[in-house]
Amino acid sequence: xxxxxxxxxxxxxxxxxxxxxxxxxxxxxxxxxxxxxxxxxxxxxxxxxxxxxxxxxxxxxxxxxxxxxxxxxxxxxxxxxxxxxxxxxxxxxxxxxxxxxxxxxxxxxxxxxxxxxxxxxxxxxxxxxxxxxxxxxxxxxxxxxxxxxxxxxxxxxxxxxxxxxxxxxxxxxxxxxxxxxxxxxxxxxxxxxxxxxxxxxxxxxxxxxxxxxxxxxxxxxxxxxxxxxxxxxxxxxxxxxxxxxxxxxxxxxxxxxxxxxxxxxxxxxxxxxxxxxxxxxxxxxxxxxxxxxxxxxxxxx
Numbered sequence: 001x002x003x004x005x006x007x008x009x010x011x012x013x014x015x016x017x018x019x020x021x022x023x024x025x026x027x028x029x030x031x032x033x034x035x036x037x038x039x040x041x042x043x044x045x046x047x048x049x050x051x052x053x054x055x056x057x058x059x060x061x062x063x064x065x066x067x068x069x070x071x072x073x074x075x076x077x078x079x080x081x082x083x084x085x086x087x088x089x090x091x092x093x094x095x096x097x098x099x100x101x102x103x104x105x106x107x108x109x110x111x112x113x114x115x116x117x118x119x120x121x122x123x124x125x126x127x128x129x130x131x132x133x134x135x136x137x138x139x140x141x142x143x144x145x146x147x148x149x150x151x152x153x154x155x156x157x158x159x160x161x162x163x164x165x166x167x168x169x170x171x172x173x174x175x176x177x178x179x180x181x182x183x184x185x186x187x188x189x190x191x192x193x194x195x196x197x198x199x200x201x202x203x204x205x206x207x208x209x210x211x212x213x214x215x216x217x218x219x220x221x222x223x224x225x226x227x228x229x230x231x232x233x234x235x236x237x238x239x240x241x242x243x244x245x246x247x248x249x250x251x252x253x254x255x256x257x258x259x260x261x262x263x264x265x266x267x268x269x270x271x272x273x274x275x276x277x278x279x280x281x282x283x284x285x286x287x288x289x290x291x292x293x294x295x296x297x298x299x300x301x
Contacts (some may be wrong), residue, residue, distance in 0.1 A: 005202065006134045007048060012199040013126045014050040020062075022123040027058040028093050029127025031081075033148065033157075042081040042089055044131050045072050051130045052077035063089050121164055122249075126197035128157065135190065138206045144190045145183035147173070154180035166193060195245050203245070208238035214272050233274045240267050243298045252300070263293035 003011070018026060030051070031037060034044030046052050052069060056079060059067040065085045072078040081089050128146060136143040146168075148154035154170075161168050161182065166189060168182035184190050187210040194203035211234045219230060244264045247253040253264060266282055275294075279287045 005137045005205075009135055009194060009197075009199045009202045010048045010130055011050045012202055013130060013197055014048075014054045016198040018123055019119065022119045023058060024062045025120040026123040026127040026130075027055070027062055029124040029129075030055050030058075030131050031089065031093075031127075033128045033131040033146075033153070034079075035149075037090075039087045039090055040083065042086045043078060045076050045078045046131060047075050047077070048130070049077070052079055054130075055079040059089075063092055065089065122196050122198065125160070125164070125193075129197055135194070135202075138187070138190075138209045141185075142187040142190050142206070142210070143183060143185050144193060145181050148180045148182070149178065151180055154182060158182055164196070166196075191242075192245050192249065195242070196249050200242065200246065204238055204242045207241050207245075208234055211237055211241075211272055218272070229274075233272075236275075237267070237271060237273075239298055240294050241271055243301045244268060246301045247297065260293055260297060263290060264297055266290075267294065 031042050036043040056067045056069050059065045068080040070078040132148055133146045171181050173179045173181050191203045191206045215230055279290055
């Protein structure tokens with residue numbers, strides 16, 4: 001049985017290279033959203049080998065603590081910091097007075113500038129996703145969620161997501177409605193969040209699938225559909241949209257020249273159109289110029 005899309009996303013997040021403060025932020029997200037987070041015991045469970053191994057590695061690197069790696073059932077792994085180790089971890093993150101499992105933002109104080117701050121926020125969110133997040137197979141539906149077992153922590157995460165530009169929808173699940181779920185069902189929101197957390201390949205895959213679905217529906221209504229051309233347009237458009245999203249998330253899009261910003265805005269407004277159709281829609285740029293600008297956007301990331 002092949003790897004699920006959600007497992008692939010987590011593997012990509014675990015494989016990314018992070019600066020020191022960002023790695024500490026990612027670890028904080030993992031620990032905070034685990035099964036337990038107290039002065040006597042911190043515990044996370046996961047089905048992902050990569051996530052479990054990363055948690056152990058980061059505990060050693062940033063906390064100088066040897067976390068216990070245990071089996072939990074047939075598929076899951078459990079990473080545990082117990083006793084004094086748990087207390088030291090909380091003290092490292094300024095959370096020794098943690099109450100009600102609210103997010104403590106002290107971990108980000110190490111950042112010196114805006115770009116690093118943004119990176120730490122992205123890393124923290126990626127850590128939370130590794131432990132309590134999942135994303136559906138995009139061929140079936142567009143759905144990403146964070147399933148949080150504590151109400152106040154869920155409320156804090158919702159506010160955090162809103163602060164970085166992603167207001168989630170919410171629902172409760174479980175036998176006693178004790179699981180608090182924050183979710184997104186729009187393909188562009190899901191793709192943007194994947195990019196934000198560092199799963200760029202997964203974001204590109206989802207974007208391409210979304211475009212293929214839209215174009216396939218359009219092609220079914222057109223008897224003269226050309227499959228080869230459809231694939232070429234889909235792949236190119238997905239690459240361009242992914243590059244534009246990445247530039248937007250990192251704040252670089254607003255710094256581009258007027259010509260490049262105009263090309264980016266044109267592709268965002270018309271995500272499914274071919275280069276020829278974009279030229280016709282713009283009305284004031286040649287095909288070669290627009291191609292060069294879109295190519296430049298891809299090269300910038």
